[in-house]
Amino acid sequence: MGELIENRYALEELLGRGGFGEVWRAEDGRVGRSVAVKIGHPQTPEETRRFEREASLAGSLAHPNIATVHDFGRIERDGRAAVFLVMELLRGRSLADVLADGVPPLADALEWAGRIADALGAAHAAGIVHRDVKPANVMVTETGAVKVLDFGIAKAGGGGGGGGGTDLTGTGMVIGSFPYMAPERWTGGANGVPVDGRADLYALGCVLMELLTGARPFAAGEMHELLAQHLTAEPPAPSSLRAGLPAVLDPLVRDLLAKDPRDRPADAAEVSRRLAEAARHEAPGQPAAVSYPPPPQYAPTVHTAADDAVRLMLERRLTQLLEDSPGDVVDRLAVLVDDLTEELGAQDAITVRAAYHRAMRIRRRSTSDLERILPRMVRVLGLEHPDTITARVTCVGEAAAFGPGDGRRHEEELRELIVQAERVFGTHGLVTLTARYHLASAMHRGARDRDGQWDARSRERAESERARLGPLLPDLEWALTADDPVLLDVRRRLAHDAWLVGDFAGAAELYWRLFPDLAELAEHGDPEVAHRVLRCIGEAGDPGSALAHMDLLLHRLPFLSGSQWLAQEVSDTRAAFRRDVRERRRADGTGGADGGLSRLFGR
Incomplete structure (x- = not known):
């Protein structure tokens, strides 16, 4: 969307609406982190003052089991007075x-x-x-x-x-x-x-x-x-x-x-x-929580007495910093790494972990820090340590899926990481699923650049990607939240693959999940995507639902430059669906389309 709050918080995705107002996923441009922004419209000045008092109270709490409030204030939005609250983004x-x-x-x-x-x-x-x-x-x-x-x-x-x-x-x-x-x-x-x-x-x-x-x-x-x-x-x-x-x-x-x-x-x-x-006192025979075998034991190269007062103090400092995750966490981690290096040495496990957490937080700006710390993590923490596995999945996976060269050259290492991640995090752990996602993307990409213009894909490549990403989708849907970017990306890619190979029913089912509000898509979404979605729904057996929204799309197109060809395609599709609906009416004598796909998917 691109809207900025206080010239700092860039609203990226609407997460929901409720009694307070709207909740957005946003990027804090000042410190480079994702946050949740709540925006509301108090009806009276007293409501505004009460909101500010309550936000101030919440912001004064710092505890690992309380969602952190980072900021709040007043703004004007759409010509109306509004208030906003910025808090940590939780998944x-x-x-x-x-x-x-x-x-x-x-x-x-x-x-x-x-x-x-x-x-x-x-x-x-x-x-x-x-x-x-x-x-x-x-x-x-x-x-x-x-x-x-x-x-x-x-x-x-x-x-x-x-x-x-x-x-x-x-x-x-x-x-x-x-x-x-x-x-x-x-x-x-x-x-x-x-x-x-x-x-x-x-x-x-x-x-x-x-x-x-x-x-x-x-x-x-x-x-x-x-x-x-x-x-x-x-x-x-x-x-x-x-x-x-x-x-x-x-x-x-x-x-x-x-x-x-x-x-x-x-x-x-x-x-x-x-x-x-x-x-x-939990009773015997009670169902236990789902658990996985603990990771193998590891030992740091340099040993320091476990009850050493300085070590305990520094370890608590790292734990608290990771739990609280304040706005300047990257800077604080940098200072802590320096202190740990001086007191415990660069090869100590706590020092390595602190450096790893800092590198993970700045990897969008610089991948070199994480790559440089990896050998030390392997040497000090061990290959089976959760942080080591996570760091390797991040580095190797992103290089395989998005980096230069042939993504398939990372296949063996990614498969090894998947086995390790399953052992430590479980089959449905986020790190395990991320590694599987990167492997599927890398194997599909091969020596090519990752698809940018999806319309350039061939049927053969679409079938290849379906074979690799398809089995992963049910596990992602089980383990991830509905707005997780990995899940959304896999659904988009598989929906487009189904479109390319002519599996309109498969494409329509995925498109329904991606775009449950067809009217919003037709009126405000990408027009090419809107046409593709509506055509899939119609071709899959529900031309009535498609027709109900095609007029909304057609009304937009004359105002969009270079869309004459798309307007013609949409008109042709609409004409074909109208013929289909008329033929159905004559065939079943009901006088209208029956919304077959809507019934099929429970809509």
Whole structure:
């Protein structure tokens, strides 16, 4: 799109719309990182001031289990006053998405709840109450980290066990998500019952119940029934809904869901401790989380005492820096590498890892740093270390898929890396899938440059790419988020390959996933792509759906220079589909097209 916010954040992709407004993936031009930008349009000056207070609160929190807020401010957009919030860009699944697929393994449920408790503990210690803890506001990233999101309605003045205040907005509306709201939040703190951090612990109890059993503690359909349940009904014991749970979980959930805040755990730290205890008492025979064999042990070339005070301090510094990932992380890593080199030596494992993480973060600007550190990583960390494998997949894979020369010369090394990555990260690990993607791209490319103008491809090359990328697509769809660039690239390439070989049904299925809004594509998308997509849908058996959008495309073309040839093609395609629709009407006597492809793909 190219729109700039504050002459710094370049909006690149709309990720979604919600109550706040729009959420975009953007590039922070100042520090060269991808971020998420939320843009909203407050209705009153008071709403703007409240947003800024809340953003400032969220931005003051620095914790590995809290999504980092980098920036916020006011702008004018489309002639309207707007506010924006810049936060770290997270890739993964919300707990709501996880629960939609079923009850997670017990070990995962306890681990995730413990990390939520840690995040809330940090917020409560800073005097901040989240007020909207729910599965949709917790993300499990691709690396397994747990992040609590959306402190956008948080408030100050309500630390862990004290403070007061209500949960009413200036218009008298209660804010939050009703299935997870503590009794005192429903009543707005009436009768002297405080609304503080213990209301977040109640919400965590609701989330924990859902993670353990797949059911919320109270699930009335009507609002008045849900209110009555939260205020007066006792929740079921988790063990009554799922056999084999550790006995310590029933009293923990009961305490978290106590009607009186004074009967709940004293603070989030106590909840985290009790969850850890429950994990230690996990019942035999309980389904375990999916795991893979641990990587082989490795040893650094230079040994330093593990309990050395300086070493421990520097290692903690690296861990915290990677978890927090501040805006100047590259500069801080450079300083840390210098300190590590001086204190532990250039060949120490911690020094090598710090240099690797810095090189990975600047590889878009310079690939030489990562290439230079690789031999040292192999020597010090070992070939089977996760960081070494990741670095090799990055260097070798990108050289094979995009670099000069014949991509196939990297085949043997890439196949070796795939085996190592499967052993360390698992079959569906991101590093494993990335290596497979690079191998398929390299083998298809061979000695050629990677396809730029796809229309120049031959049928033979299209079949070759389908054979290599096709088997990878189901694994990518299972493991990656819908907006992952690798998944989108594979879908685009396979859709175009199907088009070239005349497999219109296969192309149409992929195009539906890439472009679910055909009207948006026809009116604002690339006109050639729009024609290709609509033609595939029509040729695959749904000319009615194609015709419904072709007029939108035709109306645009006279205003685009050099598009006369495309206008003729679109007109010819439309005429052919109209004939097809008329013939169908005569044949079945229904008077209209039946939308065959829409039925086929559930649309």
